[in-house]
Amino acid sequence: MIIKKRRKPLPLEKLDAAIPRLSPQFHDWQNIKSDAAIMQKGYTGELKVDYHLEYLANQYTILQDVYLKVNGKNFQIDSAIIAEHAIYLVDAKNYSGTITFDTILKQLTRSDGKMESGYEYPITQVENQRFHLQNLLSQQHLTNIPIFCLIAISEPSTVIKVIGDTESLSKIVAHGARVPSMILEKEQQLKQEGYRKLSHRKIGNHILNLCGTFDKNSIKQYNIKPTDLMPGVFCPECGKLGMERIYGSWHCDKCDNYSKTAHLSALSDYLLLVKTLYDE
Ligand SMILES: [Zn+2]
16 A cells, blocks of 8 residues: 655656746756756656556555755655565656666766766765664664665666676666556565564554655745745636736636636645745
């Protein structure tokens, strides 16, 4: 069962609410647009991996977008699958083109055919997550729970190459579609090796109770003043800003649409944006 569902990250939700209310002449318009596009790409990649992992939901306990704190430091896990013998941390990565893992130098490079760029080694990242979770669980007196890390490549067309130890890397990194069967195989192996059975639902609920919500004040960093945001109600049909209130309804003069509820999204934009700008 999925006991914690992924939703659109708050920083992205804020940018998506701000963009249509900002003038393209706003000084940081291009930056805001490209930051939102990068966040959206990451979020879409996570949803693609979720689609495959949900296959395990009827057997195990799944938490999506796990945000935890240990020893004063926050850490985030894309998905935690609590199975019968172990916990599996799955990190979704949305590289496109060809990626090369160098298991000796511990580096990752990506090539799009023209340019090569380097990235933080994702295996080090997930191993840190495992370390943090292990600490947190032992503080909660949940000890001796094996934790395994997996990296799910969200794009099926991404080519994965390895320099060094291909075999051990193939036990950690795979395309999203292969991850559920890797978990099932590992579970089978642990069962045969006589590992004790976990009460996965109970452990899942315990972790759920410790979860917080990730938010960074993504609006503040662009210096958006409340006066930069165009007020008004968007037409839910054609998207034009500035519906008019007529006889208890909202009317769009562009497409002649009437709506009784069009103001609700303007109210939620207000709570998301203006309140953040004034309050913090
Ligand atoms: Zn309209």
